[in-house]
Amino acid sequence: MKKIGVIGLGYVGLPLAKLFSTRYSVVGYDIDKARIEELKAGKDSTLEVDENSLKQALINENTDQKGLFCTYDQRDLTDCNFYIVTVPTPVDSYNNPVFTPLLSASKLVGKLLKKGDIVIYESTVYPGATEEECVPVLESESGLVFNKDFFVGYSPERINPGDRKHTVDKIVKVTSGSTEETGKTVDELYASVILAGTHLAPSIKVAEAAKVIENSQRDINIAFVNELAKIFSLMSIDTNDVLNAASTKWNFLPFKPGLVGGHCIGVDPYYLAQKAQEVGYHPEIILAGRRLNDSMGQFIAGEVIKEMARKGQRIKGAKTLILGITFKENCPDIRNTKVIDIYKELNALHLDVDVYDPWASFDDVKKEYGIEILKNKKALDITSYSSIILAVAHDVFRDLNINKSADQVVYDVKGFFERQKIDKRL
Secondary structure (H helix, E strand, C coil), rough: CCEEECCCCCCHHHHHHHHHCCCCCCEEECCCHHHHHHHHHHCCCCCCHHHHHHHEECCCCCCCCCECCCCCCCCCCCCCEEEEEEECCCEECCCCCCCHHHHHHHHHHHHHHCCCCCCECCCCCCCCHHHHHHHHHHHHHHCCCCCCCCEEEEEECCCCCCCCCCCHCCCCCEEEEECCCHHHHHHHHHHHCCCEEEECCCCHHHHHHHHHHHHHHHHHHHHHHCCCCHHHHHCCCHHHHHHHHHHCCCCCCCCCCCCHHHHHHHHHHHHHHHHHHHHCCCHHHHHHHHEEEHHHHHHHHHHHHHHHHHCCCCCCCCCCECCCCCCCCCCCCCCCCCHHHHHHHHHHCCEEEEECCCCHHHHHHHHHHHHCCCHHHHHHHHHHHEEEEEECCCHHHHHHHCCCCCEEEECCCCCEEEEEEEEEHH
C-alpha cells in the first residue's frame, strides 16, 4: 500500500499533496505550525487550493485511508513509504544557491527512512545536486545504502502561482529515478494522478537539467525584450507597439518586457550558472540575461524621474504611488519580487513612496522587506500623488480612476492601462 509524505506545504507542496490525496493516504508536513493550523481550518493563504476542495481532502486522523492529514509533528511521517520533498531553493544576497532548506528536509527524511522507501525531490536544483548533495545526507542519517536499501527520484515542480488554468494535474510531469525500476515506479505514481501525462527522463540529472533550463530560457528571452525596451526608450519608440507589429510574423516569440522576479525565473538561472562554473565553464548569455533583468527596477525608476522632470515636478519629497508589490498579477506571492527594486531606488532619491497591493499581506511585506504598504483602498487618494507606477497588473487595478494629467506622471510597467491614460509604458 502506498502512503505518501509531502515535506513542505507551500505553493508547490500543498496542491501536490491535495492531488495525491484523491487516490492515496497523504501526510502533509510543514515546520510552520501556524501554516498547519491554517490548513486544518480549511484555509490556504497562498490561494493555490480553494477552501471547498481543501476541506474535502482533509482527514482528521493519520490513517491508511485516502485523504490529506496535515501535521507539524515528524513522527506522523513514520509509516510513509514515499517521501516527496517540496521545499524552496533560494539564492543568497550574492546569488549563490542556498541548500539549507533542502538539506534540512533530507535530514528529516533520512531519520525516517526504511528499507524499500523512495524519496522524490521536486525542488529546483542544478544537475547532479540530488545525488551529490541530498543522497549523502539520506545515507548518513538513515544508515542505509543508496540504491540498495532505499531509492531516489526527481520530478521537478512546474507550479505557476496564481494560474487557475495550468494546475498541477494539467501540466505534463517530468519524472526520473535513481535506477531504471525506480524511474518506472515514480512515473507510475505520478501518472496515476496527473491528467496531462508524464515524461520519464533517462536519469535524474536529465530531469534536473530540464527544469533549470525551462526558466533560464524564459529569463533570457525576457532579457532580450527588456534590452529592446531600453534601446527604444532612447529613441522615443513604444516597445509594445514594436512587439505588436513584429508578432504578426508567424514564428515571432511574443515575450513582453518587465520585472523578472518570483521564486523560479529570477532564481533558477543562478543554479545552472553555479554548476557550469564548477565544471569549468563561465556562462555568458545566462548571466548577462540575469544582470539585465535585475537592472530593470533601477531603469524604471529612472524613467519615472525623467517624466517627472519633463513635467517640471519637484523630485525630492514628491509623493509617488506604486501599484502592486507581488511578483506577478492576481497572486499573493511576494517572494523575490523586483518591485522592491523600484521602491528602493526611488526611496534613495528621497521620494515619498507608498505601495498599494490588495493581494499582498501587510504583515508578510513588512517582515520580508521592512516596508508598510497601504492597508486598504480607503487609504488611497490617487490625486495626491505626483507620480503613479503600475508595477503589477492585478485585475482590481482596472477599477482605479487612473488618468494622466499635466500635474501627474503615470508610468505603466505592464502595458495594463489604455494608452491615452498614461504618460509612458515600458
